[in-house]
Structures are given as C-alpha cells and as structure tokens.
Amino acid sequence: MLSPYPQLVRAGFRRYATYRQAALAGLTTNIVFGLLRAAVLVAVLAERPVVAGYDVAAAVTYVWLGQGLLTVVLLWGDTELYRRIRSGDVVVDLGRPWDLQAAMLATDLGRAGFAVLARLVPPVAFGAWAFPFRWPEQASTWALFAVSALLGVVVSFGVRFLLNASAFWLLDARGVIAMWGVVGGVLSGLVVPLAWFPEWARTALAFTPMPSLFQIPIDVFLERGNAPGALAAQAGWAVALLAAGRVALRRGSRRLVVQGG
Numbered sequence: 001m002l003s004p005y006p007q008l009v010r011a012g013f014r015r016y017a018t019y020r021q022a023a024l025a026g027l028t029t030n031i032v033f034g035l036l037r038a039a040v041l042v043a044v045l046a047e048r049p050v051v052a053g054y055d056v057a058a059a060v061t062y063v064w065l066g067q068g069l070l071t072v073v074l075l076w077g078d079t080e081l082y083r084r085i086r087s088g089d090v091v092v093d094l095g096r097p098w099d100l101q102a103a104m105l106a107t108d109l110g111r112a113g114f115a116v117l118a119r120l121v122p123p124v125a126f127g128a129w130a131f132p133f134r135w136p137e138q139a140s141t142w143a144l145f146a147v148s149a150l151l152g153v154v155v156s157f158g159v160r161f162l163l164n165a166s167a168f169w170l171l172d173a174r175g176v177i178a179m180w181g182v183v184g185g186v187l188s189g190l191v192v193p194l195a196w197f198p199e200w201a202r203t204a205l206a207f208t209p210m211p212s213l214f215q216i217p218i219d220v221f222l223e224r225g226n227a228p229g230a231l232a233a234q235a236g237w238a239v240a241l242l243a244a245g246r247v248a249l250r251r252g253s254r255r256l257v258v259q260g261g
Helices: 005-017 020-047 056-074 080-087 090-095 100-130 140-165 174-187 199-205 215-222 227-254
Strands: none
Touching (some): 005 020, 005 100, 020 056, 020 100, 056 100, 056 140, 080 090, 090 100, 140 215
8 A cells, every 4th residue: 555645745735835825925924024133133243243153144144044944844833733632633533544643744744845935945035135145155055954954844843743732631732832932933043043142041952952943954054063963963853752742642642532522
C-alpha cells in the first residue's frame, strides 16, 4: 500500500495555495510591519553603528528574513488539533490507517512549502531591493539555511502539537495557546535579535527550543556562529519535541473525553 504522507504534503501545499487573496493580504501586512521594524532597528544603529555584531545591513537582513519566515515557521494560528479534540472529531482521526502526528506534520510541511514561495521570497526580495542587504558569502550557506528553515518548521510543529494536545486534559487549550502567542515571538528571536538580550537571558534560552524557530535560521543565513552545531541543536530539539508529542498523543487518547457524549 502506498504511503499517504507524500500525498498529504501535496494536499497541504494545495490547500493553502487555494487562498491566494489571503496570502496576498498577509504578504502586504508582512511588508508593512517589516518597514516599521526595519526603521526602528536602523534608528537604533544610527546611534551606535554596530550592536552585538549587527550593523545596518545585518539588522535589515534579520528583519526581512524574520518577516518571511514568520508564516513558514508558523509561530501562531495553529489550533486545528485542539478544535478536533474539543469537538470529538479526533476520534475519527485516531481510527484512520495512519499515524496522526506524522499525518499532521506532512500536511504542515506542505503548508510551509507554499509559504516559502508566497510569504518568504517576496519580502526578502523587497527588503534586498529597498535596503542594504547581507547576502551569504559562501554557496554552501544556502543549503544550510534551507535545512535550518526546515528544522525550524519541524520544531515549531512540535511545540504547536504539544500546545494543542494539552486539550486532551484541559478541553479548552486557548489559554495555553494564547500564552505562547505572547512569549513566542520575543523569546524565539523574531522581535529583536537574541544577541541583544542580556547574557543571562541568552544563556537560559540556549537550553530551550526557542532559538531554533527564528534566530538560528537567520544566523545561519548571516553566517554567524557555528552553523553545523546550530543545526545539530535544532535537530535534537525536533526529535525531542516529536517524541514528547507522541507520548502526549498516546496518553491523551487513552483518556479522551468526547464532549456531549
């Protein structure tokens, strides 16, 4: 029997490619906020030309890569599993001849593939046209960045899966997901570079998956630090989060309570 997961990757791509007007609206919003964020960082660097290794070109590149990766990594907005647990539809999903976590990951990878084309490439192209931009100096960096971005998607999926799976116990996971929305962008390096944080904060975050979402892919593109070591850290968190998700799904399905029945 053919594996369903490649088909689910394609289905995820087609699903999100259907909403072209929504993608265009989101792209416009990303560019507007990118202009605002770039203006703020350029103003900061006008007072001090280099901050923690970031000059104007590096800071602007950081902004536009972050704006582009925002939808690729998908930090916010994923509540599908939570809604299916709350409605009881997850019972049908668990009875299908697939692994639910792997099926959702495959669909998410398809979504991310469309986001690369529609939401990553255009903002980066605009930023490179409108501002000084720091392109990689080594050809291998492009491949390393692609791998790092992919691992960032998997790490993000692992976090989102666990947050949604909390609905097995909480029934209403909106509070947990909302809290993630508050802290996720700041602690992952989306709002400001983590290199600008105090040393104690950087040290603490190094022991979390947070930098794997945005800061590490951006650092790989900017050729900052040890790229192989950073990718190894991302891969380790991806495996750990997926494993934790499998445990949560297995235990949650054992005590599943369908509301209204």
